[in-house]
Amino acid sequence: MSSSSTKESGLSRRNLLKLGMVATGTSIIASRIGDIQAQTTTPSGGYTTTPWMDPLPVNRALAPVGALAPAPAADCDEANGETGRLPHQRWTEFQPRVLYDIDVRQAEHQFHAQGPKNLIWGYNGTLPGSTIVARYGEPVCVRFRNNLPGDAVGYGSPEISTHLHNLHCASESDGFTGDYYSATKAGPSLTAPGRWKDHLYPNTYAGGDAREALGTLWFHDHRMDFTAGNVYRGLAGFYLLFDHIDSGNETDPSPTALRLPSGVGDFDIPLMVQDKQFDASGYVKLDQFNNDGILGNKICVNGKIQPFFDVRRRKYRFRILNASPSRQYEFYLMYKGRAQNFTYIANDGNLLPAPLTMQKIRVAPAERADIIIDFKAFGNIGADDEVILVNRLEQVDGRKPTGKLLTPGDEILKFKIKAGAVDDPSQVPAKLRDLPPIDTKKAVRRRNFEFDRSGGSWTVNGNLFDVTKPLFTVKKGTAEIWTLESKGSWLHPVHIHMEEGRILSRDGKSPPAHERGRKDVYPIIDGEEVEVFIQFRDFIGKYMMHCHNISHEDHAMMVRFDVVD
Incomplete structure (x- = not known):
């Protein structure tokens, strides 16, 4: 975790929750005060813009780098500026073949031709952040360097933890919300180069099953208590995965290729x-x-x-x-x-x-x-x-x-x-990708989770989020059935890290056709109950389940669960 702590500031997380701040240190309170000042010194009211003045920005695939210095390694390289992490799991099997170097920095961005330039935080300084195009069977290492200004004011926090939403990967590369890090090490210097963290993305099918392939993923900041502010400031980008079926080539001669419209940035x-x-x-x-x-x-x-x-x-x-x-x-x-x-x-x-x-x-x-x-x-x-x-x-x-x-x-x-x-060699075949069968007999346990509100904060089963310990553990290689329930008149899009699930029922009924595939976000609303079959394969460590209304997430509607051997 970050060097800032509730103990150092003399404030407890629970007390800050009562104050409506959900903070972890005095630096965060200062950031909130800066945000208040910024809001009280700018005009309020409507903002009028003329439609259709700006072309849609479309990112091409980010080019990989030939090497990273220092070279990626299984163990954390704290001596050369890497923030603390556990060793990469299955490093020998998934040594990276493709390398990316992403600079998390502040930049200017114009949302509309008639408007001013705003300061944003972006992956490589753009909004959206750089698009990574990857393939199954080609492990990737992405080095995220935190070069955000340590003295930033306004909403958000210049400490980061990057989550690749929906990737099947090990905990140390998942972007756990408590594993955030600042740009510089503790001390008086504000000019040292940004600290960094290597994320190993194995790009391997869950359970080795090609029917479990992922396609459209996105990476975003997941800094505890400040996910809303950091993503709102611009920390979000796409990660697209291809394989022999969804090959990314509309002229692919392979009989397994779907030949969907292709060319990231073209079609x-x-x-x-x-x-x-x-x-x-x-x-x-x-x-x-x-x-x-x-x-x-x-x-x-x-x-x-x-x-x-x-x-x-x-x-x-x-x-x-x-x-x-x-x-x-x-x-x-x-x-x-x-x-x-x-x-x-x-x-x-x-x-x-x-x-x-x-x-x-x-x-x-x-x-x-x-x-x-x-x-x-x-x-x-x-x-x-x-x-x-x-x-x-x-x-x-x-x-x-x-x-x-x-x-x-x-x-x-x-x-x-x-x-x-124009010529159009692309197609949309009648068959896309098979789904693996659901065997509910494999489920070793059922769990119920109630997403609710208590004392002005958001809870799961009556609990505020505790970053220090899991609410429960699950065994690697097992399956469970989880029931997600929305209490009260709210929408909670529930996201489960590490593994996708399959919706068995919505309020006892079969889900609509578009929800019968594999999912990682499960919207629940107005007392709705969604029953999900989920497996835990290949990796161990700490993971999360949370509401993706990120105001709810930032105000304690998260659960830590650990996958154990």
């Missing part, structure tokens, strides 16, 4: 959707004292307010990520005022057994949905045209959506279709 486009609160001058603000949930007054896609994206008359794959703190979306593809069909191929980034034809999709915070849009289906092939991605789900506070659908809704992204026919 395979990640879309990070985040709502943010802007003041009247166009500066982003955040109330960290609000533990109900955070809603913005503008919806950004890949860091831009209402951008446009030029497309050709062919198929595209869009990987939609809800990276908002608290808002749930229901997206429609609108053409001339009417909702249009699209093809839904993956939930939480994992390919379904077969594609679904849909006109809407609902995504809670941290959920993903991969869809295929064929733009040759719209209008006259010889003329330009346009299609709009719209959110129609009304939400007025951090609790949950109202359930009302807005007409016309919030237009968030315009697709500008260019005239003329």
